[in-house]
Amino acid sequence: MGIFSAIVLSPLAPIKGVIALGEVLQRQAEKELYSPANTRRQLEELQEARERGEISADEEEKA
Template sequence: MGLLTGILGLPLAPVRGVLALGELIRKRVDEELHDPASVRRELEAVERARAAGEISVEEEAEAQQRVLGRLTGAPSGRPVRRTHDRKR
């Protein structure tokens, strides 16, 4: 039965290979997006851009929120709330 299943499943081998490759790429992207070193590099790049006058203070704050939101898992459309920002 294993030989028959192998022969009949042979046409699907490229599909399985593409799916496995896609899964490997997804895992690598997730690791890169949530890697603290990567986040730090991006935050430093934002700081350098602000210091060079390439972006405004508001754009810097938005970029920082996006990067930190990625690290904390917050949705990208919503800002990350800090403890001192909460309304009581």
Template sequence: MGILTGILGLPLAPLRGTVAIGEQVLRQAEAAYYDPAVIKRQLETVEEQHRAGLLTDEEAAWWESELLERLVEGADRVRP
């Protein structure tokens, strides 16, 4: 980076820092969203709520489908 480019780019430094922080937050949120352990706990919760009568058969099936789809998508994201 040249001196002129560095000087002219200084006003954009806070914006670059904000973007970098946003990207890090996004990576962490995606890691938590696709975490297999979290998804498995959520599947167990759906099963418990279904057994307790808090979810209908259709609602439980929908949640299980969504969570399993997320589990598969998360596994696909890990593969190169």
């Protein structure tokens, strides 16, 4: 990158940083959302809530 390009593009550096951060956050969120361990934990929590009587069978099915 030439000195001219560095001078002209330097005001965009914070924007590029925010975009990069957003991409990292998106990848992490998708990783957690589709994690088999996370899905299993949520199903176990639903089952435990059903056993404690906190939710009905219909609510469990909807979740």
